[in-house]
Amino acid sequence: MVGHPRMTAAASLDDLLAKDAIIDVLARYARTLDWLDEEGQASCFWPDAAIDYGFFKGSAADFVPVVMAIERRSARRWHLSGPPAIRLLDAAHAEVETYGLTAGARQGEDGTYAGTMYGGRYLDAFEKRESEWRIARRDYILDWSHPIPEQPVFDPNAAFPLPILEILQGGHSQYRPI
Template identity: 30%
Template sequence: MTDTGLDPRVQELLDREEIRALITAYCNAADRHDHAKMRTLYHEDAIDDHGAFFCGPAMEFIDKLPEIQAPMEILHHNVTTINLAIDGDYAEGEVYLLAMHRARTPDGPIDVLVGGRYFDKYERRNGAWKFLHRAIVTDWANVHAPSIIDRDHPFLAGSKFGQPGPGDPSYDFFRLLKRGD
């Protein structure tokens, strides 16, 4: 552990905030299909376990994301409860999430709302916290086939709609929350 000279309680607060920022950056990268950003969140030797989608080296998982995400019309990850334990340059987290997916299938679009948790191991290297191992656990899912999402409803007329990639309105709106970094 790097000795910062700070009160240990202050250092723990800083570490917690850096890890929370890592967790939320993951959600943004996943939802925008921003694979370059996703790559910066994991250590080179990290592991990712996304169940049936992929289990193995995180960089290989990120290489497969274009294929995995191809049918995803909407991805919307939301983290809620974040339980962290920190020991020097190593930390663990149990992160609750709600993840909405709208995916194309041969029978038409479906909606899948997943309630689950990430089991995370983090490590600080060269002053930066990154994922060392991330596993997803599904606690429940709500599936609608066909999809019940209606973005054409008159109530939404004139709304901006989020989408994967640089066509998302956030790319033009923000100056400080840069995309693809």
């Protein structure tokens, strides 16, 4: 932990392992949304975690079905998390801030896609319970959003070249549980 001048090798290793486990949860959060893996999404949070996304305030157990329903309405979705800033408070608690980019699009009747790109940050409290790290509290701050212009099926529009893999339901053939 920061500020400990004589940290032992074992303590340093424990800190590195804790940070690695937290980073794994954050990566799993993004990819389980994109691949519509509801069980994997739920594994990122303690069921009693306090969640505040602005449009939703409540427990993680109630949040996961809501966010997955939102994701299923988008034919294309893409989440990217930046490197997290992790502050370990003790052996079972951490504060984490992570920037994120998200894009989602729906297909119109004419076959084109249109949607929105979002930029924001996740302010998380992580807890380790029974040797597993998960999110115990999350506040999401939406910093900005930008409309994505109409996109042909897989030919990008030069004004915003971001065609995204179309995933309409869980169990996609290219999904690999990790």
